[in-house]
Amino acid sequence: MASEDGVRKTDEDAAVSTIVNTAEEAKDFHEGVKASSRGFLSICKSLVAGGVAGGVSRTAVAPLERLKILLQVQNPHNVKYNGTVQGLKYIWRTEGFRGLYKGNGINCARIVPNSAVKFFSYEEASNNEVDAELNPLLRLGAGACAGIIAMSATYPMDMVRGRITVQTDKSQYRGIFHALKTVFTQEGPRALYKGWLPSVIGVVPYVGLNFAVYESLKDWLIKSGPYGLVGDSELSVTTKLACGAAAGTVGQTVAYPLDVIRRRMQMVGWKDAASVVTGDGKTKAPLEYTGMIDAFRKTVRHEGFGALYKGLVPNSVKVVPSIAIAFVTYELVKDILGVEMRISD
Template identity: 80%
Template sequence: MMGGLFYTGTRILDKSRTAVAPLERLKILLQVQNPHNIQYNGTIQGLKYIWRTEGLRGLFKGNGTNCARIVPNSAVKFFSYEQASSGILWLYRRQSGNEDAQLTPVLRLGAGACAGIIAMSATYPMDMVRGRITVQTANSPYQYRGMFHALSTVYRQEGFRALYKGWLPSVIGVVPYVGLNFSVYESLKDWLIKSRPFGLGEDQELGVVTRLACGAAAGTVGQTVAYPLDVIRRRMQMVGWKDASTIVRGQGGNSVEYTGMIDAFRKTVHSEGFGALYKGLVPNSVKVVPSIAIAFVSYEVVKDILGVEMRISD
């Protein structure tokens, strides 16, 4: 039964990802496009350009890999968060001597960060090749035929370490992104339950719309704070890709090479300005409401169906 419910929950997540796949692809294209070969200038123009040049399939390029990645990523993330929360709470109660103590927002941040790092590291090669598949166009010199073909090609041509390009900024970005997601989400829920605003009765539970709002707010805060690290991660993933399209390499055939995360930050800001660290933020912000919010609500609904009484913060 639990396996079936988890499958149902992950199918809901896949559908939410698919619904915002065009915005996700546009975000990555904006993040990595060569400043000397601008093809995407904004959300509306970018979506129209993809439709005109690549058709309907172009809007969903890379979505299959993203959906395949999200199942193990979500499973590891939420399981790790529950385990980390329980372990941190046990240590906190033992240290404070208060058996009724609850997790503070800071401790929730730590538990969320631990879960995010574990899940991200476990599935990072899938995310790396997803970025490359997403950036491919019909004019790319070489085509990855799918996730497994991309994984084997990168491994064969660039080595195992290439599958973890951009891993460091991803790890650093997990703290504000995943950590704040859980922390803000749970803190908002606690505030609503305790203060009972907007006419909430004493015995009323939070509805789906209220949970959606909490999830959307949490996702917006987390992704905005961590977004520059996401841009750097995507750019580092493109380094060494000799068959990249002109979107990455530019008309002259030369793409920017980075020796590491700090070098990537320095060269990006120096050549394109500080605003380059937020390229693609608009489509990313638009998609955060349905994708992150639905993920949290699906998680809560599945837990309710399973009869799990323990809340995340417990």
């Protein structure tokens, strides 16, 4: 009898142990699912924040963005836009208010996913498993990788956006999808990536320096506490705007010639592309480029070194608030959405 009781007790203990183990496994699984759901939701919120930041910042400076592109690619033998103020007035006079925002719709359609991927890619690239502090070089690398991924994913939209922005009448393209289809059928799929190489090269100093300078300035201000700032305190929106402005100024100045070359390569095959006077001194023929180096060489030869900085003034006026607004909007939207992950983390 005692033996039977012992066996029964052992069976009961085993059953209880099995039930407990099963319950613990179910609990662990449930917590894992909840953690995964929270992580996925955080990623979605981070992407939304990046997209909103890009859309808001670009819309705020859309007139200057369009003028910059027009200055970069206008025919040197038929100058319509001569400076920032004159250029904006000319657009207003000839095309009205809508002309100032021509191409902004497609730009937002491009920049929202671009900015979302860029900000999220940066956070993933800069995520350090041992929580060691990122130095400026690592930040530059993380920012550059994020920029290349985001730019490559949305490049065809940027290419046709440039074409739509440049056309000043109801001519060739009726919208983004019509432009994509027209370029694809008339010039081939490779045409959608014209100017991709200088864009990639330009991403390294531009996006990389944006993130590196912005984060490094924030860290320096928090740790050194100049101008009465208290260490380890949250920086104000005004201070973050100043950091973003400085980051944008450094990045765009270094990378600007590559942006000009990219835009000019995108215009090859376009009926309004810049022309050059041929050997007889009378006729004009559209410029053709065999590659990035050839585009640099022909631009400098026919228009001088200064042509590599055409549109720099409106771009400088544009980039400073654009980058600043993008960074601050990104962090504000993440605060509103309750995302724990931050760039500085």
